[in-house]
Amino acid sequence: MSYVEKINRVLKPPATPSHPLVVDLFAGCGGLSLGFEAQGFKTHGFEMDADSCATYRKNLKSQCTEIVLTPETDLPSAPVLIGE
Template sequence: MNYLQLLEKEFPQKPQKKQSQFKVLDLFAGCGGLALGFEAVGFHTVGFEMLADACETYSKNLIGTCHQQVLEPGQDLTDAADVVIG
């Protein structure tokens, strides 16, 4: 039994919860570990990450999307977000 199979056995997935209307803006998102908790309780996440590999992992492992982008001082991405993390 590999690690993934063990996790699936020990932590069976619950039925998918309906996504809430709340949007989480995940800055410096990495692979999405922090966003994972928000998605687990139904939030919709959008990540911003400068590293391509991390952004790809985020997009594969989470429902939300990740944008590969270098954030610059003064950029305002928070208008549409209810929660900002990162």
């Protein structure tokens, strides 16, 4: 069993997100988003490191945009904003 399969088995995320979008700034590999997804939220990560973004996409069922965030960065509208 792969790591992702084990995490999905333990956390039991819903097949279809039932809560609003969570935007994750400085997302890394998605550790913070993982808990939100386990509770039914859809997440979208923003991360400048390509390897971290690839890991985020692999670990979660969500999009990660590889970008250097600036005050001018256009983010999607979301009721929840998180970041580490």
